[in-house]
Amino acid sequence: MSFTFATDNAIPVHPVSALDYIPREKLREIQLHRLQNIVRYAYERQRLFRRRCDELGVRPEHIKTLKDIRLLPFSKKVDLRDEYPTGLQAAPNEEVVRYQCSSGTTGKPIVIPNTMNDIKVWQQGVMRCLAMGGVSANDIVQVAYGYGLFTGGLGLHYGAEGIGCAVLPISGGNTDRQIMLMRDLGVTTICCTPSYFLHIIDEGHKKGIDFRKEMKLKHGFFGAEPWTEEMRSKIEEYTGLVAHDIYGLTEIAGPGVGGDCEHRTGLHIFEDHFYPEIIDPETLEPLPDGEYGELVFTTLDRTGCPMIRYRTRDLTRINPEPCPCGRTIRTIQRINARSDDMIIVHGVNLFPSQVESGLLSIPEVMPHYQIVVTPTGALDMLEIKVEITPENFSDDMRHLEDLRKRIGAAVKSITGLTATITLCEPHTLPRSEGKIRRVVDLRVQK
Ligand code: ADP
Numbered sequence: 001m002s003f004t005f006a007t008d009n010a011i012p013v014h015p016v017s018a019l020d021y022i023p024r025e026k027l028r029e030i031q032l033h034r035l036q037n038i039v040r041y042a043y044e045r046q047r048l049f050r051r052r053c054d055e056l057g058v059r060p061e062h063i064k065t066l067k068d069i070r071l072l073p074f075s076k077k078v079d080l081r082d083e084y085p086t087g088l089q090a091a092p093n094e095e096v097v098r099y100q101c102s103s104g105t106t107g108k109p110i111v112i113p114n115t116m117n118d119i120k121v122w123q124q125g126v127m128r129c130l131a132m133g134g135v136s137a138n139d140i141v142q143v144a145y146g147y148g149l150f151t152g153g154l155g156l157h158y159g160a161e162g163i164g165c166a167v168l169p170i171s172g173g174n175t176d177r178q179i180m181l182m183r184d185l186g187v188t189t190i191c192c193t194p195s196y197f198l199h200i201i202d203e204g205h206k207k208g209i210d211f212r213k214e215m216k217l218k219h220g221f222f223g224a225e226p227w228t229e230e231m232r233s234k235i236e237e238y239t240g241l242v243a244h245d246i247y248g249l250t251e252i253a254g255p256g257v258g259g260d261c262e263h264r265t266g267l268h269i270f271e272d273h274f275y276p277e278i279i280d281p282e283t284l285e286p287l288p289d290g291e292y293g294e295l296v297f298t299t300l301d302r303t304g305c306p307m308i309r310y311r312t313r314d315l316t317r318i319n320p321e322p323c324p325c326g327r328t329i330r331t332i333q334r335i336n337a338r339s340d341d342m343i344i345v346h347g348v349n350l351f352p353s354q355v356e357s358g359l360l361s362i363p364e365v366m367p368h369y370q371i372v373v374t375p376t377g378a379l380d381m382l383e384i385k386v387e388i389t390p391e392n393f394s395d396d397m398r399h400l401e402d403l404r405k406r407i408g409a410a411v412k413s414i415t416g417l418t419a420t421i422t423l424c425e426p427h428t429l430p431r432s433e434g435k436i437r438r439v440v441d442l443r444v445q446k
């Protein structure tokens, strides 16, 4: 396979990455051309989009510059639910090759029709992420994301195959088998949710496996749920691999909408396909680069179900500074907050990732925790259950009390909240084979 070189920094680039370095002016030209096409296409084929445009008095020909995207109506997950199952499908049935689903808000899943073109766009996104992380055709890739309606498994599968890797399509679950094949095949690259990888490590440790010595892991591609820099350090420390972040959502493609490079400045977004904006979630006004708000995407060339100005509910900012890697596609700050995950305790907005950052800043703490909110009359109780390392789980009450205090202080310094800290023995808190549920909010359970 031939390699090209980016003009200004001479880093070898996998052919699939060429577009990562496209001059911004050229990128904007491509984006505008694609935006005009997709708006026309969606206006003709998506009733809901046309109705909303008509209500606002906007027509496809009004899109003359990229800024004109602001004239267009937003879309939301609830639209996909209301139009369940295929009311937003824009391509005829004979062009649709696959349905992928993600969880809806009220039981029914949302259904995203994909054409062959969409599958290719999606595959390219994952390939660009893997190539950015340094994966090549020599790698053996264990895909332990769930296969099926969830986009994680098939997304990474097609991406890794596209690079020419040897793929082990093991899907989630059966952790003993995961560990056995990882070792016996000399797997170099693991792809799964960060919480599932922690579970794999944990089960391995129980069997006395030293991941650094007995495995050949070089890369991990973790995503589908928020995970902090502190979690990244733990994973790297336990296994010696380089932990890459991969981001995406079913409505916009699946994993591979963006990912991080070796500089870890954030997630490079494949802007030639997925046009990002940040808005103020209250006023819906677009915010300038650098300001924090809700991430909105327009799919510039998906034909099965184009999403125009889709509100992701993910909170982040577009980094104004270019990344030192030389890529011209911009980065967003890693996603550590999804508006849906926010809970309000004692009148304060709390995200699980804030708790995670606080907890993992204490060396005796293991990356397994759960946040429990219990209604107790006037003031709700915030309890954080956290596992501590076996050496620290002793009968020495003074030591435990001191540890509890330090953990409480670390959490308070980040969240501003006083929590009851419960120290748990290793391997006692729930693990997950997919996305983990970190919060148990007993106030909203019936
Ligand atoms: P569901 O909405 O059912 O969880 P998806 O599997 O499509 O469906 O999940 C997409 C969401 O997962 C994103 O909107 C984001 O909140 C979260 N997510 C995906 N990748 C990452 C990542 N790398 N970091 C943080 N959150 C992520």
Ligand code: ZN
Residues within 6 Å of the ligand: 261, 262, 263, 264, 265, 268, 323, 324, 325, 326, 327
């Ligand atoms: Zn970069």
